[in-house]
Amino acid sequence: MLVQYLPFLILFIVAVAFSGGAILLSRLLGPKRPNPVKLAPYESGMVPIGGTRRPFHIRYYLVAMLFILFDIEIIFLYPWAVIYLTARAARLFLLLEMIVFLGVLMIGYIYIWRKGALDWE
Amino acid sequence: MIAELVIFIILGIVAVSSAFAVILSKNPVYAVLFLVINFFALAMLYLVLSAQFVAFIQILVYAGAIMVLFLFVVMLLNLTGAIESLQDKLPAQRWLAPALGMVLLVEIAVVFLSGFFAQVPEASELPEGFGTSAPVGMLLFSRYVLPFEVTSAVLLIAMVGSIVLAKRRP
Numbered sequence: 479m480l481v482q483y484l485p486f487l488i489l490f491i492v493a494v495a496f497s498g499g500a501i502l503l504s505r506l507l508g509p510k511r512p513n514p515v516k517l518a519p520y521e522s523g524m525v526p527i528g529g530t531r532r533p534f535h536i537r538y539y540l541v542a543m544l545f546i547l548f549d550i551e552i553i554f555l556y557p558w559a560v561i562y563l564t565a566r567a568a569r570l571f572l573l574l575e576m577i578v579f580l581g582v583l584m585i586g587y588i589y590i591w592r593k594g595a596l597d598w599e
Numbered sequence: 600m601i602a603e604l605v606i607f608i609i610l611g612i613v614a615v616s617s618a619f620a621v622i623l624s625k626n627p628v629y630a631v632l633f634l635v636i637n638f639f640a641l642a643m644l645y646l647v648l649s650a651q652f653v654a655f656i657q658i659l660v661y662a663g664a665i666m667v668l669f670l671f672v673v674m675l676l677n678l679t680g681a682i683e684s685l686q687d688k689l690p691a692q693r694w695l696a697p698a699l700g701m702v703l704l705v706e707i708a709v710v711f712l713s714g715f716f717a718q719v720p721e722a723s724e725l726p727e728g729f730g731t732s733a734p735v736g737m738l739l740f741s742r743y744v745l746p747f748e749v750t751s752a753v754l755l756i757a758m759v760g761s762i763v764l765a766k767r768r769p
Binding site: 483533534536537538539540542543544545546547549550551553554556557558560561564568571572575578579580582583585586589590593594595 | 646652656659660664665667668671672674675676732733735736737739740744747748750751752754755757758759761762765766
């Protein structure tokens with residue numbers, strides 16, 4: 479059962495070892511001659527302006543939150559789509575269930591639209 | 600079986616130590632990144648339990664989407680220098696948190712000692728393809744169809760709630 483995920487594990491280990499090894503080796507082997515310009519954060523070649531920890535606008539949060547909610551909606555479509563092909567007798571039931579599910583979320587979608595949460599002002 | 604146990608122990612150590620790192624990190628961005636490691640360890644633990652669908656959803660939704668939201672919230676709140684002032688504002692928390700933690704610990708101990716796990720049936724051979732999306736869908740749309748429909752209402756409430764909170768006019 480778990481053996482079929484062995485390639486995933488190998489890929490994961492190779493990815494971690496490669497990225498970690500690259501950082502570790504450059505730290506061990508590379509010369510260290512720091513100066514203030516080198517240690518400054520890289521900002522597309524510009525002189526950095528201020529800190530990075532400034533507050534973001536709330537609309538980023540709103541978009542991320544709505545994305546997650548519809549993301550979870552899509553997750554439920556996966557098992558539904560997989561069994562829809564094989565379930566012959568229960569297809570109407572499955573279809574109605576999904577229509578109810580999507581219908582409730584569509585109310586939310588219309589609400590979001592009408593409230594103007596999708597506009598970037 | 601032995602290999603499974605070894606994998607389980609390694610994943611458990613990773614999960615617990617990354618969870619400790621989350622609560623011990625002073626920098627909230629580091630805490631969120633440790634939480635990503637924790638979610639990956641949990642996803643692999645689900646795989647060990649043959650819950651394959653749940654494992655990949657854990658990575659897709661939690662490690663992918665919810666982490667982004669956490670990072671946004673950390674950046675929205677701009678906590679630099681705010682941690683000390685928060686400690687001053689909630690003095691009761693210092694005493695309340697360990698007390699409630701102890702209550703939870705006692706509860707867990709009672710569940711373990713009461714013989715609850717003796718009622719769990721012996722492990723049996725799993726059917727072919729257990730935990731993949733087809734059997735999960737079969738269960739979801741037969742036995743658990745009501746919770747599935749209730750989920751849509753929960754999502755709707757979350758949508759309305761986030762809009763009411765974020766779109767409030769000052």
